[in-house]
Amino acid sequence: MNLELISFKLCPFVQSSVITLLHKGIEHKITFIDINDPPQWFDELSPTGQVPILRVDNDTVIFESAVINEFLNDAGGCGMMPDDPLQRALHRAWIQFCGSILGDMFNLVGAGDKEGFEDIEYDILEKLDRLEAIKSDSACFSGGELSLIDTLYSGLFMRLDLLKPARDILDASRYPRLAAWSQHLLGLDPVQNSVVPEFSKMYLGMVKMREGYISQSL
Numbered sequence: 579m580n581l582e583l584i585s586f587k588l589c590p591f592v593q594s595s596v597i598t599l600l601h602k603g604i605e606h607k608i609t610f611i612d613i614n615d616p617p618q619w620f621d622e623l624s625p626t627g628q629v630p631i632l633r634v635d636n637d638t639v640i641f642e643s644a645v646i647n648e649f650l651n652d653a654g655g656c657g658m659m660p661d662d663p664l665q666r667a668l669h670r671a672w673i674q675f676c677g678s679i680l681g682d683m684f685n686l687v688g689a690g691d692k693e694g695f696e697d698i699e700y701d702i703l704e705k706l707d708r709l710e711a712i713k714s715d716s717a718c719f720s721g722g723e724l725s726l727i728d729t730l731y732s733g734l735f736m737r738l739d740l741l742k743p744a745r746d747i748l749d750a751s752r753y754p755r756l757a758a759w760s761q762h763l764l765g766l767d768p769v770q771n772s773v774v775p776e777f778s779k780m781y782l783g784m785v786k787m788r789e790g791y792i793s794q795s796l
């Protein structure tokens with residue numbers, strides 16, 4: 579099977595698919611685009627206009643990172659989703675929850691003043707409270723092995739870590755389990771290799787370019 583992942587270097591959803599590919603050792607090619615100025619072929623291929631999309635054998639396109647990742651897991655011998663239907667449903671639900679936090683994060687770094695920033699931050703902190711309440715003590719989301727859910731939270735934790743000098747959102751005293759989970763994930767090879775070498779500089783550059791309230795502290 580020939581796999582081509584269409585990527586934007588700063589996208590956490592793409593990153594979750596790259597982590598899945600790397601963790602499973604699936605051969606693939608990555609093609610980068612600028613999502614702010616996408617080429618026409620991409621507009622034609624992506625039904626939502628969003629990355630990631632996965633081209634399979636040059637003719638079929640799969641979109642939505644959660645769907646792409648489940649496909650990669652199914653095609654690559656499974657193991658990154660629980661077998662139990664209830665647990666699978668819970669993993670899917672908490673993956674969507676992460677998508678909502680990532681949406682908040684995007685708005686947070688663009689928030690222009692202290693009040694707007696703190697309103698969005700409050701929503702994020704509340705979501706993290708809920709996540710902390712259900713997170714077990716295990717190294718990954720459930721148990722010691724990487725699941726699909728870990729792949730998306732890795733991208734969130736990477737971005738929170740980069741913002742830490744300006745704002746310690748994932749405060750270890752408020753979120754001890756999430757902080758330990760983050761530290762574990764960020765140390766893993768597939769997570770570290772899931773972004774381009776210049777990722778930190780690019781991400782912080784993007785935050786500064788948006789000239790939001792937080793950019794003054796970076």
Ligand SMILES: N[C@@H](CCC(=O)N[C@@H](CS)C(=O)NCC(=O)O)C(=O)O
Nearest residue numbers: 589590591627628629630642643644
């Ligand atoms: N639900 C989508 C979200 C993907 C997403 O938000 N991608 C962003 C980049 S990080 C994008 O392509 N934005 C361009 C747009 O919305 O037009 C997924 O999980 O694949």
